[in-house]
Amino acid sequence: MSKASSQNxxxxxxxxxxxxxxxxxxxxxxxxxxxxxxxxxxxxxVMVVAFSASDNSLWPDLLRYTLPNAAWNTLLLLAGVGLxxxxxxxxxxxxxxxxxxxxxxxxxxxxxxxxxxxxxxxxYVYVEYLSxxxxxxxxxxxxxxxxxxxxxxxxxxxxxxxxxxxxxxxxYPYVYLTTRALFAMQSACIIESARTLGANRKRQFWSVALxxxxxxxxxxxxxxxxxxxxxxxxxxxxxxxxxxLSIYTTWLSRGSLAGAAQIACVLMLLVAALISFETWAxxxxxxxxxxxxxxxxxxxxxxxxAGWAALAVCALPVLLGFVLPAGWLLxxxxxxxxxxxxxxxxxxxAATLALASGGTALAMILGLxxxxxxRFGRESWLPSAKRVASLGYALPGTVLALxxxxxxxxxxxxxxxxxxxxxxxxxxxxxxxxxxxxxxxYGVRFLSIAIGGYDSGLSRVSTRVDDAARALGASxxxxxxxxxxxxxRRAIAAGGxxxxxxxxKELPATLLLRPLNVETLATVVYGHASRGSxxxxxxxxxxxxxxxxxxxxxxxxxxxxxR
Amino acid sequence: xxxxxxxxxxxxxxxxxLIVFPAGAFAQQVNVYTTxxxxxxxxxxxxxxxxxxxxxxxxFLKDGLLERxxxxxxxxxxxxxxxVDAARLISAAAAGATQPITTDMVSKTVPAALRDPANQxxxxxxxxxxxxxxxxxxxxxxxxxxxxxxxxxxxRICIRSGQNDYNNSLFGAVVARSGEAATETWxxxxxxxxxxxxxxxxxDVAKDIQAxxxxxxxxxxxxxxxxxxxxxxxxxxxxxxxxxxTTFADGGTHANVSGAAIARxxxxxxxxxxxxxxxxxxxxxxxYANGNFEYPVNASVAGSETVRLFGAIKADDVSLxxxxxxxxxxxxxxxxxxxxx
Numbered sequence: 001m002s003k004a005s006s007q008n009x010x011x012x013x014x015x016x017x018x019x020x021x022x023x024x025x026x027x028x029x030x031x032x033x034x035x036x037x038x039x040x041x042x043x044x045x046v047m048v049v050a051f052s053a054s055d056n057s058l059w060p061d062l063l064r065y066t067l068p069n070a071a072w073n074t075l076l077l078l079a080g081v082g083l084x085x086x087x088x089x090x091x092x093x094x095x096x097x098x099x100x101x102x103x104x105x106x107x108x109x110x111x112x113x114x115x116x117x118x119x120x121x122x123x124y125v126y127v128e129y130l131s132x133x134x135x136x137x138x139x140x141x142x143x144x145x146x147x148x149x150x151x152x153x154x155x156x157x158x159x160x161x162x163x164x165x166x167x168x169x170x171x172y173p174y175v176y177l178t179t180r181a182l183f184a185m186q187s188a189c190i191i192e193s194a195r196t197l198g199a200n201r202k203r204q205f206w207s208v209a210l211x212x213x214x215x216x217x218x219x220x221x222x223x224x225x226x227x228x229x230x231x232x233x234x235x236x237x238x239x240x241x242x243x244x245l246s247i248y249t250t251w252l253s254r255g256s257l258a259g260a261a262q263i264a265c266v267l268m269l270l271v272a273a274l275i276s277f278e279t280w281a282x283x284x285x286x287x288x289x290x291x292x293x294x295x296x297x298x299x300x301x302x303x304x305x306a307g308w309a310a311l312a313v314c315a316l317p318v319l320l321g322f323v324l325p326a327g328w329l330l331x332x333x334x335x336x337x338x339x340x341x342x343x344x345x346x347x348x349x350a351a352t353l354a355l356a357s358g359g360t361a362l363a364m365i366l367g368l369x370x371x372x373x374x375r376f377g378r379e380s381w382l383p384s385a386k387r388v389a390s391l392g393y394a395l396p397g398t399v400l401a402l403x404x405x406x407x408x409x410x411x412x413x414x415x416x417x418x419x420x421x422x423x424x425x426x427x428x429x430x431x432x433x434x435x436x437x438x439x440x441x442y443g444v445r446f447l448s449i450a451i452g453g454y455d456s457g458l459s460r461v462s463t464r465v466d467d468a469a470r471a472l473g474a475s476x477x478x479x480x481x482x483x484x485x486x487x488x489r490r491a492i493a494a495g496g497x498x499x500x501x502x503x504x505k506e507l508p509a510t511l512l513l514r515p516l517n518v519e520t521l522a523t524v525v526y527g528h529a530s531r532g533s534x535x536x537x538x539x540x541x542x543x544x545x546x547x548x549x550x551x552x553x554x555x556x557x558x559x560x561x562x563r
Numbered sequence: 564x565x566x567x568x569x570x571x572x573x574x575x576x577x578x579x580x581l582i583v584f585p586a587g588a589f590a591q592q593v594n595v596y597t598t599x600x601x602x603x604x605x606x607x608x609x610x611x612x613x614x615x616x617x618x619x620x621x622x623f624l625k626d627g628l629l630e631r632x633x634x635x636x637x638x639x640x641x642x643x644x645x646x647v648d649a650a651r652l653i654s655a656a657a658a659g660a661t662q663p664i665t666t667d668m669v670s671k672t673v674p675a676a677l678r679d680p681a682n683q684x685x686x687x688x689x690x691x692x693x694x695x696x697x698x699x700x701x702x703x704x705x706x707x708x709x710x711x712x713x714x715x716x717x718x719r720i721c722i723r724s725g726q727n728d729y730n731n732s733l734f735g736a737v738v739a740r741s742g743e744a745a746t747e748t749w750x751x752x753x754x755x756x757x758x759x760x761x762x763x764x765x766x767d768v769a770k771d772i773q774a775x776x777x778x779x780x781x782x783x784x785x786x787x788x789x790x791x792x793x794x795x796x797x798x799x800x801x802x803x804x805x806x807x808x809t810t811f812a813d814g815g816t817h818a819n820v821s822g823a824a825i826a827r828x829x830x831x832x833x834x835x836x837x838x839x840x841x842x843x844x845x846x847x848x849x850x851y852a853n854g855n856f857e858y859p860v861n862a863s864v865a866g867s868e869t870v871r872l873f874g875a876i877k878a879d880d881v882s883l884x885x886x887x888x889x890x891x892x893x894x895x896x897x898x899x900x901x902x903x904x
Contacts, residue, residue: 058891065898127763132774133800148775158762239724239762241903252626253731253894255654335796402630409634416638429638512627516594516620516640519601527600527623532764532786533794536602 025379031369032382035389038366039444042403043268043391046261049406053258058250062259070246074229076160077167077240081228082221084168089175089220090213092314094205097183098191100299101307107314109556114321115173115498116548118505118522120233121541123166124534125325127157127237163238167231169321171224177498177555178220179213181456181491192298201300218278219452223393225274229267230396232508233529243267244396257402264399271394275387326545329538339539345524349543352520355435355510356503359442363499364492366443367450375458375466375484376476390448397508400445405513408437433515441509446499453495457488497551504544521547593834595621597645598628599821604645607851611841617834629655632826641826642835648728649686649883650735650890652822656683661824662832666840672861673843676882677820686820687842688857691876692733693809693816695787696779697772698802705808708737708817711781712752720756721771721780723763725902726894729783729819732886734893736817739885743892750900761903766790766797773803788856788869806873815879819886821857 026033095101096108114122128134132149146152156162194208235242243263251260302310370389374382392400412429419427431437461484469479507522514523521540528537597604601623608619620640624631629651632641644661646652655661656679663682670682677686694706711720723730738746758777768780769790790801810816823842825835841847845864852859853867858876865871897903 061895061899065895069898069901069904127767131770132776133770150775156759158760236724236727237763239760239903241724241726241898245726248626249726249731249894252728253726254891255650256891257630398626402627405627405631405634409631409636409638413636413638426638428640429635432635433640511623511625512631514622516622518622523623526625527602530625531600531602532766533789535796 025377029373029377029379029382029385031366032373032377032385032389035366035370035447036385038440039389039392039447041407042395042400042444045403045406046264046268046395046399049258049402050261050265053256053262055256055258058254058256058259059262062246062250062263066246066249067243067263070241070243073160073240074242074244077163077228077235077242078225080160080164081167081171082225084164085172085175085224086217086221088168088172088317089224090179090210090217092172092317093176093180093183093213094209095310095313097180098201098204098299099302099310101302101310103311103315107311107318109553110318110322111176111314112173112552112556113318113326113545113549114170115501116505116545116552117170117322117325118233118507118525118541118544119167119170119227119231120237120529121329121525121534122170122321122325123157123163123234123237124529125328126162126166128328129324130154130157158238160238160240163235163240166234166238167228169317171227172317172321174223174227175217175220177494178216178456182213182216183209216456219456222274222278223449223452226271226393229271232396232398233526243270247396247399261399264396267396268391268394271391275390275394279387326542329535329542329545332535333538333542336535341539345521345539345543348519348521348524348540349547351518352504352522352544353547355438355442355514355520356500358435358439359446359503359506360496360500362439362443363446363450364453364496366447367454367495370447370451371454371458372476372480375463386451390451392444393446393448395445397445397506398512401441401509401512404437404441404444404509405432408432408440408513432513435515435518437513438510441513442499442503442506445506445509446502449499449502450495453492453498454488456495457491458484460491461487494555497555500551501548501555504547591616591831591834592618592620593831593838594640594642595619595645595838596628596632596641596643596826597621597623598625598647598651599623599645603851603855606854607842607847610847610850611838614846615837615841617837619838629658629660632660633658635828637828639826639828640830642829642831643823643838644826645687645821645823647819647821648732649820649822650728650732650887652679652684652820652824653884653887655824656681660827662827662829664823664825664836664839666836666843668840668843672863674860674862676878677860678822684822684824685839685843686822686860688821688848688852688855689818689860689876689878690783690785690820690857691809691816691818691873691878692729692781692783693873694779694807695768695772695782695804696807698805700778701805701807703807704805705810706779707810707812708733709749709812711756712749714752714756716756716779718756718758719778720753721758721768721777722761723765723767724761725750725897729765730781731890731893731897732819733781733817734897735886735889736811736879736881738889738892738896739881740811740814740879743896746893747896747900750896750902754900754902766800769800769804770797773800779807784870784873785856787873788867792856792869808874810877811879814881815877818858818876818878820860820883 092111096104096111130136137154140146190212191204191208194204199207230244232244232248236245244267247260247263250263251257370386374386395403408431409429412431415430416427465483466479469483505522507526510520511523511526514520521544524540525534525537525544528534595608608621611617612619628644628646632639632644635641644655661683664685669678669685673685677689678684725734734746734750737749759771765782765786768782771777772780784806787801787806790797823839825832829835842851843861845861848859848861848864852864856867856870858866858870
């Protein structure tokens, strides 16, 4: 390839050769193109709907009254969530990766647990906890002798600040996971050099570790911010009118799907900006490990008060983000003597696991294709195509689901009528009716997380190693099998587990695209929550958490061992 | 290792097959797409299957039911669409996604105001949106919606987001009755009276009244029934409030419906009609309406004891159709006055 293209470059008149080599480039990278096509399918459908608008009379009002306020709220939310997840995520990652203290090994993986809870569940639970009737205010009144809310002031969770608090608690693990891996591994030599040069711990963190962690922080932060941006459940309950919510009100209350699609397109631009920012933050930063065996930075033992302080710092997010909300669900369940496990729930659990497995498999296979193309290809458009393949995560779930239902149903109808003309019998909806639509939605939505897993795994392997192996006569396949896979498999597995957990929690696409008679745990929880009695879904919510425990445990462990 | 991995994955896939294709043992079936939560609907559907032998397949969808049915087009399995909120039923009919319901149970049991003139949809239950008030701190037993903007309630009212469907419908009714300008003035006054951010849910109104955060609030009637009868942990909230008789100054109480329509491409039309007829019958009306403390549409069915406590509802005379048409304006006004800020 490189030989042919360099000849072409030197001879611009050899157009046919350039075209054939371009086509060959496309052909060679078909897995990447397939992934891009799948991701662009819903995006294109949303754009078609947006441009089909016959009536644009909505826009003056939207621009004057709705969008400025929604944009401001969204910015505020993103800034707050970004700050909070960074502080918690980076802080705990630093403490965990650099120090030994009582409880460290347990907290190391427990810090990921808040991710196992759907955001809106945590939001509901906090509204309960911190309400007038909740335990905190009851205690407060008992202590100070207050009688009603007129006697004292207490912050209301139903506010932008409350939403930032809740989302920060649920989403910081994204930042924790990415930065911890980096602190633990890649900076080992440098941090230790800094230590020997006499930099104190503060200086090691601010001048050495943090700047180096910037790409990891950007990666984790992007995931967290996209989750916050696309959230519907928690923001609507807590009364934060975000841009994503304005898509809903435009679609449902103003009765304009086209107008909603137009706002969604604007939002996509915002996200594109966010992702470009991430790329910018990662600019000129290729941290690959040295060819020698990577190792874990030696951890400083913390004894006495410092040890307890480290324990407190790391236990607090787990306590607030996981123990309190999950505990509330459990206590509620016990109090009402509800059965945790019924046949119905077992069926729903099975459906959840099956769909999540399918979605994870699809995302990981697509991600593998993307990664191999980008790693081995030389075409200049590959990085941009990879970014396109990551766009699925950028769409609000319902917009993605709507964008998928249109083309998939079209395809289903084509298959159905083809089948009917061949056999004379109606086939029904194959894709939607079989659950394949949900699996496809998961694959598209979480492909970026899968790619992130491959990325962080392979970033440990310098391309110089590839080149050396190739020079020694190894084929691409051999390089992948004998070098990439052994070195990257843990990070890749961690990516896969994160995709799995996200699939289990996924709501909007599951809700809209699943077949008749299929409920997943997330849809059951939502079914109860949308009646305003989410405690009836406590058992299902706890099952999501339980089913996520093992993946979380494995995922957190995956970062520990460099082999 | 790898082989085992694949075997496990294969097992997962076959499991999916089992879940997705539960081969029908029933000769007849009907497919239901619903925005009504399964807990409320399933008892009725189960009773229907028991009484008629017709199997019901259902899927609970929320927003996007209409879009899915439309996209599925000719091959759609949807027979009956059960939706909360008349505006949804009306827009489904307007989009041509429905066909006339042919069972005569509709004309026999449902008042004309609660169904489509061409029978494209019918209401199944009615719910009204009223004012809850503190038993201790509010003396009056009746209130008008207009009064919510009266400065005497300054800092004393709780309500959920103005963009929520229930409020969008109520505000739409105000627009339909008195026009946009008057509604804007009313909304500004209302907003000025709020004790807290417009957020949370309808139950939170009772909760916050109990807490002393506000004295009155706007919520649907049935939440009171649910808290009093089904939710012991929230009974105290409900006990702290009383339902006020709430009307427009020169009209009735704002009510909305849950209802049903038959999908245009329904493969099981007969069974679809049978299901709707069944749901309008006395047994199902008692189950369906009283399971959630709504008003039955079938006049021969008495509401539950709790529902009767709310008093007979004097429905407002603005049509559901007019309200549906005003909702866009209501949504715009809510943002214009910054109701949710």
